[in-house]
Amino acid sequence: xxxxxxxxxxxxxxxxxxxxxxxxxxxxxxxxxxxxxxxxxxxxxxxxxxxxxxxxxxxxxxxxxxxxxxxxxxxxxxxxxxxxxxxxxxxxxxxxxxxxxxxxxxxxxxxxxxxxxxxxxxxxxxxxxxxxxxxxxxxxxxxxxxxxxxxxxxxxxxxxxxxxxxxxxxxxxxxxxxxxxxxxxxxxxxxxxxxxxxxxxxxxxxxxxx
Numbered sequence: 001x002x003x004x005x006x007x008x009x010x011x012x013x014x015x016x017x018x019x020x021x022x023x024x025x026x027x028x029x030x031x032x033x034x035x036x037x038x039x040x041x042x043x044x045x046x047x048x049x050x051x052x053x054x055x056x057x058x059x060x061x062x063x064x065x066x067x068x069x070x071x072x073x074x075x076x077x078x079x080x081x082x083x084x085x086x087x088x089x090x091x092x093x094x095x096x097x098x099x100x101x102x103x104x105x106x107x108x109x110x111x112x113x114x115x116x117x118x119x120x121x122x123x124x125x126x127x128x129x130x131x132x133x134x135x136x137x138x139x140x141x142x143x144x145x146x147x148x149x150x151x152x153x154x155x156x157x158x159x160x161x162x163x164x165x166x167x168x169x170x171x172x173x174x175x176x177x178x179x180x181x182x183x184x185x186x187x188x189x190x191x192x193x194x195x196x197x198x199x200x201x202x203x204x205x206x207x208x209x210x
Contacts, residue, residue, distance in 0.1 A: 026050075026054045027050035027051055027054050028050070030049070030050035030053050030054065031050050034046055034049065034050070059132075060095055060132060061095075061132060061133060061134065062132045063128070063129045063130060063131065063132030063133040064132075064133055066129045066132075068126055068129045068130065068143075068147045069147065069150070069151065071122055071125055071126060071129060072118060072122055072126060072147065072148070072151040072152075073151070074119075074122070075118060075119030075121070075122040076116050076117075076118060076119075076151065076152060077116065077117050077118075077119065078115060078116060079113060079115070079116065079117045080115070081113050081117060082112060082113060082114070082155070083112065084110055084111075084112050084194075084197065084198065084201070085110065085111055085112070085113065085117065086108065086109070086110040086198070086201055086202070087108075087109050087110075087120060087123045087124065088106075088108040088109070088110075088201075088202050089106050089108070090106060090107040090108070090109065090123070090124045090127050091104075091106060092104060092105055092106065092107045092127055092131050092140075092161065092163065093131060094131040094132070094133070094135045094137075094140060094163075095133075095134050095135065096134075096135065096136065096165060096166075096167050097134035097135055097136060098136070098167065099167040099171070100134065101165070101166040101167045101170065101171075102166050103135075103137060103163045103164065103165040103166065103167070103180075104163060104164060105161060105162045105163030105164055105179070106161070106162055106163075107127050107144065107159065107160070107161050108158075108159070108160045108161075108198075108202045109123050109127070109144060109148070109157075109158070109159050110157070110158045110159075110189070110198045110201075110202075111148055111152075111154040111155075111156065111157045111158070112154055112155040112156050112187075112188060112189075112194070113152065113154050113155070114152070114153060114154050114155050115152075116152040116153075116154075117152070118148065118151065118152060123148075126144060126147055126148070127144060130143045130144060130147075137161055137163055137165075137180055137182050138182050140161065140182075141159050141160075141161050141182040141183065141184045142159075142184045144159045144184070145157045145158070145159045145184035145185075145186055146184075146186075149186050149187070154187065155187050155188045156185070156186055156187030156188035156189040156190070156191075156194060157184070157185075157186045157187060157189060158183070158184070158185050158186075158189035158194075158195065158198045159183065159184045159185075160181065160182070160183045160198075160199070160202060161181070161182050161183075162179055162180070162181045163179065163180055164178070164179050164180075165180060
């Protein structure tokens with residue numbers, strides 16, 4: 001049976017004094033975690049780990065400081081085009097909010113304009129903003145679709161994400177070959193014909209399967 005994790009003396013003293021953890025820096029708290037795991041945070045290989053982890057987490061969660069609406073507003077164009085626009089195979093990396101372990105995969109985004117189009121580079125940028133937060137795949141899928149819908153009010157939006165979750169692959173049921181597929185369909189993409197056209201184009205040779 002795993003041994004209970006016990007707080008180190010500095011943390012116990014802070015809690016007993018009523019200060020909680022607010023007096024500790026982020027790096028000090030990561031040192032505490034290493035100690036609780038049974039490691040020596042002062043050994044050579046771990047001495048700079050708290051600093052590295054702090055920087056890594058700041059990067060992986062930078063989406064909280066970015067405004068998806070502002071990003072899209074910077075690249076909206078009037079255009080008389082009413083056929084499907086697809087940006088597919090967008091690489092995505094995020095952190096599961098339940099275990100803070102990575103999940104990763106591909107995002108496929110499509111919309112049918114109604115007077116306005118989005119600069120193509122902004123769609124992967126939008127994916128990045130939402131992915132760089134603690135997430136669940138279902139919410140991530142919906143947030144991408146909702147943002148495009150709010151920005152240009154197109155005839156419809158479709159988003160499909162296929163991802164692999166390390167919280168399933170490394171722990172728990174440990175199923176290394178499973179993947180999760182989620183979709184968000186709005187407007188005309190709720191119609192069977194449009195939805196099937198989108199999925200068919202995503203499945204064309206040269207891309208991953210959905």
